[in-house]
Amino acid sequence: MDKPTRDPSEAPAHEAAGRQGGPRGGSRRRLLLWGTALVGAAVIAAAFLRPHTHTTGGSGRHGHQAVGDAQPVAVATVHPGDMPIELTELGTVVPITNVTVQPRVDGYLMQVLFTEGQHVKKGDLLALIDTRPYEVALAQYQGQLASDIAQLQQARVDNDRYQRLVRQNSIATQTAQDQQYKVAQLEGTVKVDQAMVDNEKLQLVYCHVIAPVDGRVGIRQVDMGNYVTAGQTNGLVILTQMQPISVIFTLPETELGAVAERLRTGIALPVAAWDSTNTRKIADGTVSVLDSQIDTSTGTVRLRSIFTNQDETLFPNQFVNAHLLVNTQHNVLLVPTNAVQTGPNGPFTYVVKPDKTVEVRDIKTGATHGDVVVAASGLKDGDVVVTDGTDRLHAGSKVTIPAAADARTGTDTKTGADTKAGTDNGSRSGAQGRQ
Template sequence: MTLPQNTTNSDKSHSRFHPWLKIFLYIGLIAVIIGVAYRFYGVFSSTSEHSHYVVEQPVAATIVKKSHLPVILTELGTVVPISNVTVQTRISGYLQQVFFTEGQLVKKNDLLALIDPRPSEALKAQYEGNLKADTALLQQAKLDNKRYQTLLKQNSIAPMTAQDQQYKVAQLEGQVKTDQALIKQQELNLIYCHIRAPVDGRIGIRQVDAGNYITEGQSGGLATLTQMTPMSVIFTLPENQLGIVLEALKNKKELTVEAWNTDNTTKLATGKTSVIDSQIDTSTGTVRLRAIFENKNWELFPNQFVNAHLLVKVIKDALILPNNAIQTGPNGSFVYVIQKDSTVKIQTIKTGYNDGEHTVITAGLVENEKIVTDGIDTLHEGSKVIIPENTQSSE
């Protein structure tokens, strides 16, 4: 009976101290957690501070240099032949012969087709016969008129008879002139029966075959004759750019124009322009220009779409930067200038002409300054930078 009583007393003693032990254990655990947290906070703060001020950010850079920058205006244009003629007949008749082949190059006045000339030849012969008869009548009337005038002076004929003879002579003279005009008309028709090339060029697909009856002003004509050399390109220019082009034409009679393909990847030909349309199209706010190209090898084809690159002028000794170096902020355009200590400084600049790849710097920079072109997103005033090898731009 004693053993159970001792066990019970021991349990009571243990239970009396157990709550205090738990409290001490909790306090110790909290102290350990606070210490570990403080340790990690100190390490993190030190690492963050070190990264903010010490870590160098890799960037690409370029040197500000002076260069000649051409001012080029790029506009969409269309290849338009200087001469594009629909070959028409000027007389109605049966198409007797066709002397050209489709796609053939022809010279001005080359014979292209023949319309049956026999009706015109027959009419010409008829009018020549009429002319001969009327000429004989006129000669006889003139002789009679001369005799009547002599008799009139001798008072041997009535004045009215002599005057009637004079009218007859005038009438026959008019008839002779009419006959002569009719003969010339048929001669002209015989010329029209021979259809000739009005200009040098390349003839297109034939619209009418030999044996058909064709009429004057027939729709589509015989074929289309297109002048291939030289060739022109018509392109439009926005009205707000017209001033610099007119100013350039005051100094130079002609401006250089390059024709590029629609993707702007291949130059097709180089030509000149000096022709500006006489008015602005109010519906589009543009004005048309025509550029002339030699087109010896047919680089340009009628109705082809091209990009016209108009060289207006060349800006000499300009400070230029690639466009990716220039940023825009609340105060306007700015760049990151790399200092001697490898930190960057924000520099506000003023810009001029932009050709799509480079921009002229008119104020804010000097030659040979080093400017960040890539890796800009994480930079701020005073950032430390490093330029890895083979990343510095040569522009």
């Protein structure tokens, strides 16, 4: 049996009303959902952003320090040791002997017997200049010498005869005297001839250019076949003594007294040559001489130090940093330089007490070498000082020491390497604590 159909116009009044009000009800529900979501987000944000303070032994209002407020630090232990008193000055490598090998005669360069950069010994033959013109001149002067010697011999024979005749009153006295003068004249001529012969022999020697000192030859200035002259500009080659070699550096006049006193006692002052960046030691040597006067324009005095330079790590005109060891202080208290702070009253350190709080200790410092400084007063052997993490410390601050650094505190401070390791660990731990 078919169900009767209902005309939509005959629907109940509440259904029609529900259909008419549907869109407005949906908007209210969406607004309600969004509001609920925003409130929940605000609650969650407040929960995460609200500071959490866990206290022990009472609340923060009663003055008890929170565990979370303890500052992670790196520490080191003050210990006795030796402190070198060292001066670092600018220096230049200067050869003890630096020779420009010059030709001493004129002529064509027939042979070059050295290789550029070669090490030669004193007396080694370096080059040969054409000897033929000087050999010809030598033969000429030798002939002239022989002729004059013959004339001298004849004049002496005649002089002997004239002296006998004058005693016999056979010739005039004037004739005998003239013959004596002729002999003396010819003796002088022979000496001149002999000097000319010797000079030509010397020129032949100068044709052979030899090394005047031991050293290393540089780049040759003249090639074989060129005509060279005595004393020409730049010479043939530059010969530099490499072993030993010296470093000349300047010393402030304010430091002159201590250095001069040590030199007068005959004690050798060690000098270490470091590279231009002052990060790598090149060689070790000793001071050889102190200059005789102070340069008034700079207020410094020059010193020369000698280095064996067996491996030739020092090169002429090289710029170096000269580390001069003047003295050594023994059994002084040493503290890392990064533990020393500067305040209104001067230098001070944070000393860690047994209860893991710090106190501010005013100190006086002495000589510094590398990353260590002498504690002249204010500290004692065994004091534990803060080396890193001092930015938020004050007297009475609670600190924490990382386990690795704490374990090293009593054992590693005799060596700078372990102390530095503890400092690095403390730095990393302090950074994590601040984060």
